[in-house]
Amino acid sequence: MNNYQHILLAADFSEHGLTVAKKAQHLAHQHQAKLSIIHIIDNLPITDTTYGPIIPFDMDLNDLLMTAAKNKLAELSKTLNIPEQQQHLEMGSASLEITNIAEENNVDLIILGSHGRHGLALLLGSTANSVLHHAKCDVLAVRLQDN
Amino acid sequence: MNNYQHILLAADFSEHGLTVAKKAQHLAHQHQAKLSIIHIIDNLPITDTTYGPIIPFDMDLNDLLMTAAKNKLAELSKTLNIPEQQQHLEMGSASLEITNIAEENNVDLIILGSHGRHGLALLLGSTANSVLHHAKCDVLAVRLQDN
Numbered sequence: 001m002n003n004y005q006h007i008l009l010a011a012d013f014s015e016h017g018l019t020v021a022k023k024a025q026h027l028a029h030q031h032q033a034k035l036s037i038i039h040i041i042d043n044l045p046i047t048d049t050t051y052g053p054i055i056p057f058d059m060d061l062n063d064l065l066m067t068a069a070k071n072k073l074a075e076l077s078k079t080l081n082i083p084e085q086q087q088h089l090e091m092g093s094a095s096l097e098i099t100n101i102a103e104e105n106n107v108d109l110i111i112l113g114s115h116g117r118h119g120l121a122l123l124l125g126s127t128a129n130s131v132l133h134h135a136k137c138d139v140l141a142v143r144l145q146d147n
Numbered sequence: 148m149n150n151y152q153h154i155l156l157a158a159d160f161s162e163h164g165l166t167v168a169k170k171a172q173h174l175a176h177q178h179q180a181k182l183s184i185i186h187i188i189d190n191l192p193i194t195d196t197t198y199g200p201i202i203p204f205d206m207d208l209n210d211l212l213m214t215a216a217k218n219k220l221a222e223l224s225k226t227l228n229i230p231e232q233q234q235h236l237e238m239g240s241a242s243l244e245i246t247n248i249a250e251e252n253n254v255d256l257i258i259l260g261s262h263g264r265h266g267l268a269l270l271l272g273s274t275a276n277s278v279l280h281h282a283k284c285d286v287l288a289v290r291l292q293d294n
Binding site (some may be wrong): 023030031114128129132133134136137138139140141142143 | 158170177178261275276279283288289290
């Protein structure tokens with residue numbers, strides 16, 4: 001088997017995310033692979049529990065989110081020595097954006113964090129599952145401790 | 148990040164399975180990790196489409212399946228230089244057996260094949276998802292081409 005050529009790190013900015021990022025950096029080094037990074041901002045509408053979605057984020061809030069995320073992404077990318085043209089910031093469906101960017105950039109390994117089945121974990125886990133289903137390349141799920 | 152110490156290859160005996168096996172061998176070599184292998188025989192009852200399960204496999208058939216699988220496993224393990232004490236053959240739920248053996252043997256990376264969403268792929272894919280959810284360690288899903 002050949003080494004991986006282009007690794008895409010699906011980053012979140014939690015402490016856990018840093019663990020995943022370090023593994024991605026280590027593997028990219030081992031494989032002498034190009035390392036790119038992507039962060040997805042979920043564009044969730046604000047919802048009312050009784051009536052469902054009522055107030056979608058307005059553009060100003062989206063802009064604020066984008067700016068904050070862009071700074072965090074630049075910060076993490078600097079730590080990982082990832083140049084700006086290999087930094088991707090998207091808003092929308094995590095699994096869709098991750099798999100699209102992976103395909104567009106001939107990524108052969110996606111690395112992301114995977115949680116267990118508790119609390120928020122189900123939601124996060126489902127993203128990993130969805131990426132697993134839709135990715136046309138290998139996927140490394142880095143197990144994160146839930147406690 | 149440290150290298151992986153103990154990699155568990157979830158093997159099937161298809162042509163695809165050999166691709167996954169070679170990646171596992173390559174990664175184990177890179178990480179200087181111990182490589183173990185597991186194969187699961189699904190113990191599916193014979194079913195009648197109208198009345199559901201009616202005839203479970205009898206022991207003779209199970210024995211035949213076990214013997215055939217044991218030979219295949221030994222053959223593949225020889226190719227990968229995996230000693231007998233690191234070969235696991237189980238019958239039952241794939242994801243359950245894989246994650247159990249992984250925990251019992253302090254495995255820190257499970258490697259398995261992952262298919263797309265077509266035909267048999269859904270079933271196979273669901274095993275990968277289930278392992279992803281239940282494993283207490285990292286999981287590398289090697290994407291297999293469905294066509």
